[in-house]
Amino acid sequence: PCQNITWYLYSVALFFNEFLLTQCLMIILLSLFPEYIVAFNGYFTAKARSHFISSALRSAEALDWHIVLRENPASDFPSDFEVVQIRQASHSSLLPLEDHPYIKRVTPQRKVFRTLKAPCNNVTRWTQKWQSSRPLRRTSLSLASGFWHATGRHSRRRLLRAIPRHVAQILQADVLWQMGHTGSGVKVAVFDTGLIEKHPHFKNVKERTNWTNEKTLDDGLGHGTFVAGVIASMRECQGFAPDSELHIFRVFTNNQVSYTSWFLDAFNYAILKKIDVLNLSIGGPDFMDHPFVDKVWELTANRVIMVSAIGNDGPLYGTLNNPADQMDVIGVGGIDFEDNIARFSSRGMTTWELPGGYGRVKPDIVTYGSGVRGSGMKEGCRSLSGTSVASPVVAGAVTLLVSTVLNRELVNPASMKQALIASARRLPGVNMFEQGHGKLDLLRAFQILNSYKPQASLSPSYIDLTECPYMWPYCSQPIYYGGMPTIVNVTILNGMGVTGRILDKPIWQPYLPQNGDHIDVAVSYSPVLWPWAGYLAVSISVTKKSASWEGIAQGHVMVTVSSPSEVDGEMTSTVKLPVKVKIVPTPPRSKRVLWDQYHNLRYPPGYFPRDNLCMKNDPLDWNGDHIHTNFRDMYQHLRSMGYFVEVLGAPITCFDASQYGTLMMVDSEEEYFPEEITKLRRDIDKGLSLIVFSDWYNISVMRKVKFYDENTRQWWMPDTGGANVPALNDLISVWGMAFSDGLYEGDFTMADHDMYYASGCSIAKFPEEGIVIAKTLKDQGLEVLKQETVVVEGVPILGMYQTPSEGGGRIALYGDSNCIDDSHRQKDCFWLLDALLQYTSYSLTPPSLTHSKSRVAPPAGSDRHLPERLEGNHLYRYSKVLEAHLGDPKPRPLPACPHLSWSKPQPLNETAPSNLWKHQKLLSVDMDKVVLPNIRNYRPQVRPLSPGESGAWDIPGGIMPGRYNQEVGQTIPMFAFLGAMVVLSFFVVQLTKSKNKPKRRKPRVKRPTYFQQQQLAPTGKNPTV
Amino acid sequence: MVLRRLLRKRWVLGVVFGLSLIYFLTSTLKQEERTILDRNLLEARDPDHRIPWKVRFNLGNSSRQITQCRNSIQGKTLLTDELGYVCDRNDLLVNGCCNVNAPSSRQYICKSCLANGCCNIYEHCVSCCLQPDKQPLLESFLNRAADGFQNLFTAVEDHFELCLAKCRTSSQSVQHENTYRNPQAKYCYGESPPELLPI
DSSP: OOOSOOOOOOSSEEOOBOOOHHHHOEEEEEEEEEEEEEEEEEEEOHHHHHHHHHHHHSSOTTOEEEEOOOOSGGGGSOEEEEEEEEETOOHHHHHHHHHSTTEEEEEEEEEEEEESHHHHHTHHHHHHHSSOSSHHHHHHHOGGGOOOBOTTTTHHHHHHHHGGGOHHHHTTHHHHHHTTOSOTTOEEEEEESOOOTTOTTOSOEEEEEEOSSSSOOSOSSSHHHHHHHHHHOOSSSOOSOTTSEEEEEEOSOTTOOOOHHHHHHHHHHHHHTTOSEEEEOEEBSOTTOHHHHHHHHHHHHTTOEEEEEOOSOTTSSSOOOBTTTSTTSEEEEEEOTTSOBOTTSOOOOOOTTTTTSOOBOOOSEEEEOSSEEEEOSSSSEEEEBSHHHHHHHHHHHHHHHHHHOSOGGGOOHHHHHHHHHHHOBOOTTOOHHHHTTOBOOHHHHHHHHTTOOOOEEEESSOEETTOTTTTTTGGGSOBOTTSOOEEEEEEEEETTOSOBEEEEEEEEEEBGGGTGGGEEEEEEEOSSBTTSEEEEEEEEEEOGGGTTOOEEEEEEEEEEEEEEETTTEEEEEEEEEEEEEEEOOOOOGGGEEEEEOTTOOOTTTSOOBOSOTTOTTOOBOOSOOOTTTTTHHHHHHHHHTTOEEEEEOSOGGGSOGGGOSEEEEESOOSOOOHHHHHHHHHHHHTTOEEEEEOOOOOHHHHHHTOEEETTTTEEEOOSSSSSOHHHHHHHHGGGTOEEOSOOEEEEEEETTEEEEEEEEOOEEEOOTTSEEEEEEEEEHHHHHHHOOOOEEEEEEEEEEEEOSSTTOOEEEEESOOTTTOSTTOSSOOHHHHHHHHHHHHHOOOOHHHHTSTTEEOOOOSOSSOOOOOOTTOOHHHHOSSEEOOSSSOEEOOOOOOOOOOOOOOOOBSOOOOSOHHHHOOOTTOOTTTSOOOOOOSOOOTTOOOOTTTSSOSOOOSOOOSSGGGHHHHHHHHHHHHHHHHHHHHHHHHHHHHHHHOGGGGHHHHTHHHHHHHHHHOTTSOOOOO | OHHHHHHHSHHHHHHHHHHHHHHHHHHHHHHHHHHHHHHHHHGGGOTTSOOOOOOBOOOOOTTSOOSSOOBOOOOSSEEEBTTSEEEEGGGBOTTSOBOTTSTTOEESOOTTBOTTSEESSHHHHHHHHTSGGGHHHHHHHHHTOOGGGHHHHHSOOBHHHHHHHHHSOOGGGEETTTEESOTTSOEEOSSSOOOOOOO
């Protein structure tokens, strides 16, 4: 099925989705039991109908019933039905009604609810069925597929759902409008696909500039117009800040092409123009595009508030897009109008910090991004979904907020973000990697911002590792002595100035009454907080004395941030970070699984191809390959099976193997230090077990999947296959094992489970004593290279081996990682992982595998040559192990293992409040100080109602009254007049001519005779004139 | 027959002619107007169009008394004010100028700059660019500004703004879009882009 593999890379993409509603929508028919529709045989007046019903129900006296009033214009006219409410209705009580001569039938009243909730909550189930989460976005990216839902189409469906979707009013922007704040004096830049001249929705377009190679300023896609409309439209689908000064930057062509260099120049112009708020509904996975990332830092350092869309790659985790994943940018995720996280919205965590550290919490906030209405390309309104819709909602709100602040000096990227975060409303049952700090609350943000004092704050503002589900994944696994330290990556926001630093050292203060002395805390942080933000990494570990203790420990970390200030030298702000953890006794070795993160490489920086070659439109392996990103389902499964999973972010030489039952290496792309290979061999002799999920590696296929990257204008050759099989073979060769360079694909059954092998390799060599399972698969290599389908029988894909030494560990190999990876998984094989862990941890050989018919003799490795590294690959550029060398790259010297310096505890004899979250808000913010007017149903002045608008939301075409259309009105009569003049002059000329030559008329007068002549000679031919 | 007779009448022919003439005229005129509109739209990007340079080279010399300074705002630790002084953030005065008496303050620093006019530190680039003897270089650059920069450099108002804008990394600073030509010296006040280093 997957021939002709074509690849393409996206580094920047527009974010919008087609209406997901058709897939997600479910209609729930709720039978409201007390109400019945009584249908009559004809049309009767209300009085007559009431009479019929009461006469019919007279027999059933005990019945408590009344007619439901329908207050609509139609109620004055005769009708053929009535809605009756009957309490304690049973079927028998309805019989007299049905027997009445004028009553046709009685049916229960049903109410139709539409909600996205039910199926969308089920996302994790869905991913397994779906071939991919990406095609949604891909198709929406191509305009040809017509992702716009033009106004007027599906109007029936929209009618039901349209009314609540006026996003500015849902967020109560009208309260601020009423107070006279409409965004005036705030410069907003929209970096998008442009805007047509004189769009009827905008009153203050200051400037349009084009930074692309297309010579136009107009929007050919509608994306830029929509985004600008959500921010600043003044009529129909109202934006947030209609009086703001719009600066339109066209950085995307109609073919959706964009280059970093265009952005660089456009950003420079935005800095020069002193833009206040900048919306970027654009993003891509390449956070290592240094010129771009540096430029975004430069922008925010120049006080530009950047708002960006988090990405449309959900529901997969680890799919955040740059620049929204930067600390200085407000990253916005999408929700629907029922407050569910939109399926498409990208999920955290950030993956910059892997493998050694841990990701930050992103998105920052979420807001409506599904079925939001905004300006159409030329006029009218449209609905659109995607995080590129959610981003301008926040950008518009931010613009409006900026205009409410009297002292604009106080507004900067950090203080705005602090206000949004502190005011956001947390959604129940959603974790922080999906919702960030919660849902945007415009009015509370307004209150906070208007009583704001410059200060530092933290995101997240507390660490409660027991709080589920918000603090997922921390809450999913308690900590214990001897485990890898739990790292929480906190972002420090500094509203005091663009630069700041942490004064002295952060202090760890355990609460003695709350067992704070049971944990050790180490803190590392950015040397300089620039621009406006920095990180504070808190590593938590259990002290030795608590190895068999169980309980909850609390304390706090105290940080003082200082910023240079022109007025009085230094400004400081002290923040407390409460910490709460759950400690359990150290689990037995067999229950502990170590996940090797260190040897997983990803895009960016290098081209590491996808593990499933059938996924043509998502060529890159970019989700981080972490147990909390695209191996999240596997992690959850292992947790539910009682295993404790830890992550190794350092070389294999850096862990104590006697603590762990199994080391898992899944889809590894990195090379190995020689020291690692010897250490692992020793560890396995001493009882550590190893599970390897490999992937494909075939030089010919790798050459085939190279592609020309339009964004970087160069050829991209993969640096490894799905996994780095030659390196893996070096690692496992001591046990006489090796993977082949074969590439197989296909469905099969193993131990009564349906399985799918998605681009995996086979086992080429395995020790004689081992158990090997072989299956019949298709040779995908031939399919890719020659478009031939060849079925190969007896492909060894699974091997299990007990090492011979006394107390030695076990090794299990499987050739494909796709069945435990969330991205593009079709059929999961968690049962197989369970079976393998039973084997490696408890030495229980699964009988369903050992006694299966598919068991074959282990291959000796003689018939097939082993894969070799692709000549001229650039892996050394991205590798932590290799370095460039004359000839072949050589391993670097083994780096030192990471060392944490534990903070000296300063115990406190106090207790923490029971609710850490409520306690942690911005300091010195008095919410009651800023009073909001409480007036409803106010129509703001900025919203001139156009004639067609009154009730309907969609104005189909039509010329809007206003000065923009004057031109058209003037030209049409001019042409008519000109034409009339021409015709008139023609007639004048004719008239004068005929007057001058009266003789010419004579033959015409004689015509009757001419006709007579004709009749006389019937055989003659008709004269032709 | 009737039709043919009708067609022979001159006034009918006249009306037909007149209508077609109106149609012809309207369509041609309309088209003409559209092209005019387009040209108006693109005028800003016309390569032959002379850029009205607004830059005034009012050079910051010490004789001029300045009460309020603009500065480079963004720096992590350093700042450059419009007089060309580079100083530590802590040595910035309330009026936005560098404290001239502070030990860290220096005027016209080209310390991290190479001969081709590219510097390692942005603030040094701006300071160096503000040096009075760089004026001819900047003027010649302005006259031959690359196409993509017209938007930017037509909006620049004076020497300081020009230096701030010129020193920023731009489309000229990158190779393969996502890599700097020279990550060590990427801020250039001169005409030439940074030296191209292999990846």
